[in-house]
Amino acid sequence: xxxxxxxxxxxxxxxxxxxxxxxxxxxxxxxxxxxxxxxxxxxxxxxxxxxxxxxxxxxxxxxxxxxxxxxxxxxxxxxxxxxxxxxxxxxxxxxxxxxxxxxxxxxxxxxxxxxxxxxxxxxxxxxxxxxxxxxxxxxxxxxxxxxxxxxxxxxxxxxxxxxxxxxxxxxxxxxxxxxxxxxxxxxxxxxxxxxxxxxxxxxxxxxxxxxxxxxxxxxxxxxxxxxxxxxxxxxxxxxxxxxxxxxxxxxxxxxxxxxxxxxxxxxxxxxxxxxxxxxxxxxxxxxxxxxxxxxxxxxxxxxxxxxxxxx
Numbered sequence: 001x002x003x004x005x006x007x008x009x010x011x012x013x014x015x016x017x018x019x020x021x022x023x024x025x026x027x028x029x030x031x032x033x034x035x036x037x038x039x040x041x042x043x044x045x046x047x048x049x050x051x052x053x054x055x056x057x058x059x060x061x062x063x064x065x066x067x068x069x070x071x072x073x074x075x076x077x078x079x080x081x082x083x084x085x086x087x088x089x090x091x092x093x094x095x096x097x098x099x100x101x102x103x104x105x106x107x108x109x110x111x112x113x114x115x116x117x118x119x120x121x122x123x124x125x126x127x128x129x130x131x132x133x134x135x136x137x138x139x140x141x142x143x144x145x146x147x148x149x150x151x152x153x154x155x156x157x158x159x160x161x162x163x164x165x166x167x168x169x170x171x172x173x174x175x176x177x178x179x180x181x182x183x184x185x186x187x188x189x190x191x192x193x194x195x196x197x198x199x200x201x202x203x204x205x206x207x208x209x210x211x212x213x214x215x216x217x218x219x220x221x222x223x224x225x226x227x228x229x230x231x232x233x234x235x236x237x238x239x240x241x242x243x244x245x246x247x248x249x250x251x252x253x254x255x256x257x258x259x260x261x262x263x264x265x266x267x268x269x270x271x272x273x274x275x276x277x278x279x280x281x282x283x284x285x286x287x288x289x290x291x292x293x294x295x296x297x298x299x300x301x302x303x304x305x306x307x308x309x310x311x
Contacts, residue, residue, distance in 0.1 A: 029196060030070075036197035037072040042204070045071050050079055052109055055187050059105070063087030072200060074208075078111030082204040084194065106195040108207035110188045112214065115223045117156040119163065121172065121181040123149070143169050149177045159222065165215050175206060186225045 037044035048068040053060040060066065066087040073081035085107045088100040120136060136153035139160045146152075146169045154160035164172070172181065180191045190207050 032197040033070050033072070033200075036201055040072075040201040040204075042072040042074055042201070047071070048083065049073070050081065052081065052083065053085075055109070055184060055189070057182060057184050057187075057189050059085070059087075059107075059182075059189070059191060063103075064090045065100075070200075072204065074204070078113070080108070080110040080204060080208055082106065082108040082200045082207070085191075104194045105191050106193065106200055106203060108190040108203045110190075110207040110211050111186055112183070112188050112211045113186045113225050114214070114219065115186075115225060116163075116183050116218075117154060117159050119160055119181075119183045120153040121150050121164070122153075123151070123177040123180060141169065146173060149173060159218075162215065162218050162221065168210070168213050168215065171209060171213055179203070179206060181210065 033046075034044040046069055048071055050071075050073070052071075053066065053068055064087075066085070069084050069086075071081055071083040073079045083106070084104060086102050086104040088102045090098055090100050092098050118136065136155055137157070139152045139154055139157050140147055141152060141161060141164060143166070146164070150172070152160055152164065172179075178192050182189045182191070188207060188210060190203060190210075192203060195203060
């Protein structure tokens with residue numbers, strides 16, 4: 001056997017081993033999803049129950065086709081949810097054969113119900129350019145640490161600075177640039193790389209934490225939509241490839257005792273904005289409320305790790 005033939009056999013063996021390992025990892029993740037949802041008190045379905053891609057975020061219009069699957073949601077108003085989202089671009093080779101190149105993300109969608117202008121808080125410069133194509137200018141905030149980590153784009157610069165106050169910036173920085181944030185109408189979309197099951201629960205916690213930390217003045221100035229408005233009012237995108245049918249719809253009682261929760265993410269210590277002495281901080285090291293009263297120093301916890309039992 002020639003050296004070239006031996007190398008070809010080795011390459012085939014490595015490819016087979018990798019394919020087997022990748023398949024095992026996918027199966028392992030798929031089996032863990034309903035258990036992670038049950039452990040967090042969430043519902044689970046392997047199909048989209050809420051027509052989520054009807055909200056006209058730019059990501060939901062990418063590619064030649066798209067799919068939402070593996071959805072977890074909370075049974076509260078607006079059904080805050082987290083799910084896998086993928087889109088493909090179809091290519092044709094010189095022989096006329098077509099193949100689809102898929103890209104997958106994990107997304108969280110929450111309904112803030114505010115009458116907000118479009119806002120993008122992103123890490124990726126390619127998304128920055130997309131925002132410029134949509135006419136969204138770049139906005140520099142008063143925190144250099146935040147500006148180094150994120151690109152902020154909004155049609156209304158004042159809204160961006162009102163929403164991204166010091167407390168909200170510190171909360172967003174807690175994700176270490178791993179998550180992109182975007183608003184459209186009354187919805188908030190978080191996007192990141194494809195996550196494991198426990199980290200999906202953590203991403204949903206970040207979305208809910210963002211909405212919970214909206215400064216009161218934002219509600220006062222920009223107002224709200226009427227209660228009860230949701231994705232059911234939106235048309236279905238014509239190229240949506242979400243799987244139809246019953247699928248799996250599982251809750252805690254159908255799965256028995258879930259495994260103990262695990263740490264969603266490991267990341268480095270967050271920068272402390274209060275220690276930077278920047279212009280927006282009236283007294284270095286001390287936070288103030290809207291009336292100018294000092295506030296207690298509470299460490300932000302975007303991923304909800306403080307709610308997990310001690311090991």
